[in-house]
Amino acid sequence: MDETSDPFARIRRRLAELLPEYRLEAEPVSTTGLSQVFRAEDLRLHHRPVAVKAMAGYLAMHPGYRRRFLREIQLMTELEHPNVMYLIRASAADEDLLYLVMPWAEDDLRRRLGRERLDLAAAVDVVLQTARALDFAHDRGVVHRDVKPANLLFGAEGHVYLSDFGVAKDRTGPDLTVAGESIGTRRYTAPEVYSAGPADPDAPEAPAGPVSEADRAGDVYSLGAVLYHCLTGQRPFDQLDDSAAERAQREGDLTPVTLLHPHLPAALDPVVAKAMHVDPARRYRTCGELAHALAQTVGVTEAGSALPILRDIQERLRAEPPEPVAPAAVRAPGPRLLPLLAPVASLLLVAAVLGWTAFGPEDGGGSGVAAEETTGPEVEEEAGPTAPPPVTGDERVERRPVAGECTTDDEDTWVVVACDSPDAAEYYYRIVVNPEDPNPSQPDHDDASWLACGDAGATDFEYYWGDSTTDSDEAWDPETGVVYYIMCYQEI
Known part of the structure; x- marks a missing residue:
């Protein structure tokens, strides 16, 4: 069997030759058209588990892809931050196989969201940690451009790692995107980034230092899309096919979070809407600013601990009967999403808390600033149409x-x-x-x-x-x- 029929025909054997200090499991834990990931043991360091990611053999022979992969290795070694995934070993420039060795992550956000929708406190925690990693990268001239649940890995005790800088753009280096290539992932990547194409090679070289607000805006949008998925249990525009999703993204036609889950605080809707605004200039200026607004809105400190008012909400909601499984509904070409019903007691409780949050004392975690930024005519413009009423009785x-x-x-x-x-x-x-x-x-x-x-x-x-x-x-x-x-x- 050759690589024209199986791009991974020799991958495991070659990895064993290049990495004798690691014992790979017999079968990969995941396989895509581009790569395989193996769980392995580090034989030189007490058999600690690691992840070995190897790219398909034909990619190593593609000069453009090889340059991009080696650039990703360089970026990951330069971005030393607690919330950025780090490398243990990686391909040398002259090796015939492209691979990465990283710490083993037991889970990632995509798999976790496939099992369950995150509760409010967990969603905030993911966004806070990811925002720290993105702002760190932005301050050092790197834009990720593909922030999505599959690229957020979980370490011990819920520690979040941002990974996969394969399409990242380094402010001081050449843009390795080729003409006609989409950047990022539909539904998570901002529309102006997804179809941007390569940078002008004749443009003057950007100075070293932090990236501009315009460049940050794309990652802010993607972090807002991740927040949307965490809160609703489904991707933004999940009910639409790709072409309809593209139109909806460009028009800003986003179904509000609370239309899908009415028991969530209504103040979340303008936070998500601002993060995913179709106009980059009207989004939050940084990912940290988005995380700060989110934390204040739901009453969580930026260290990740819940204030007493949120803990009280969580305890009371836990006493409520469990809600139905959070769905991703179809609109092709039929009706919009059907809102889920929530207990009236929960809605009254959240309304009371939002009143306290908006008008309470500054030292109590209130969100007077956030409310001022997100109220007004623009919020109504961003709200999607209401879903059709459910059938009842003999209908x-x-x-x-x-x-x-x-x-x-x-x-x-x-x-x-x-x-x-x-x-x-x-x-x-x-x-x-x-x-x-x-x-x-x-x-x-x-x-x-x-x-x-x-x-x-x-x-x-x-x-x-x-x-x-x-x-x-x-x-x-x-x-x-x-x-x-x-x-x-x-x-x-």
Whole structure:
């Protein structure tokens, strides 16, 4: 088997030759089209676990990619900060394989969010730690440009590491982006960054020092998108396909956090909206400024500890019945997200706390400054349209269900009914748009579907696809087709 059919045919054997001091596990813990990651033991240091990331063999032969990878190694060695992932070993410039050896992280934010939505205190903690890493990088002339949950790793006791500087831009070095290449990741990367293209090679060289507010604004947007995912359990614009998501990002059409989870403090909406504003000049000036506004809004100190008022909220909310699983709903082309209902007592409690936060004494963690910055006409302009009301009683609606709704067992179409209706046969508890799909290595997609549906007692699932090789109406080919959403449900 050669590398034209398997880009990883010789990876593990070559790693063993280059890194004899590490014992690699037999199989990689993750594989993408570009890289494999192995868990390994450091035989020279008490068998401590490490992660060995190796790029596909053909990438090492690509001059442009090799320059970018070696630049990433240089940036990571220069950014020594508690919240920036550090390297233990990496490829030398003349080695035939591109690899990194890093501390082993038991989890990352993408996997964690795949299991559960973060509570408010945990979401704030992630943003505070990530903001410190980003501001540190910005002050030293580096813009990350790909801040997303998969690039936030967890060490011991919830310690957050920012990783993957593969598309980062160094203020004093050349931009290695090539013409026609997208930068970052759709839905997390600011629209002006995603389609920016390479820098003008004839432009005067930027002086050494901190990056500008305009350059910081892209990472501020991405950190706001990460906050949105932490609070809602789904990516921004998750209910839209890629082309619709691109339009929504450019128009600033973001569904407010509290429309998806009404029990969260309403003051979070203007914080997220400002961080992800379509106009870079109207975002927070730094990631630290975003983190500060968030912390003050929810009553958390910037050291990460909850003030007494927040601890009281958390204890009372824990006593409430658990809410339904947080969904990612489909809008293709049907209705917007269906808001989840929350206990009235929780809403009253949050309203009282917001009043205390907005008008309370300065030394009590109030947010008078944040409220002044985020109120006014612009907040109404950024709010998305309201979702359609849920069906009740004897109502029946023919459309795709959204998460939290029930349907009959009609085989020809979806008939959405109230879940307490005697006609209700299936409960749709999760809808995942653009899932992580292992095609074509698992052509029937069942593993991806079960992974997306989780262990919440799924009876079954349905997945829907687009074909990556043709625009015609030919039958879907599981070898080339790409799943674009999965609907998870239980029989009632």
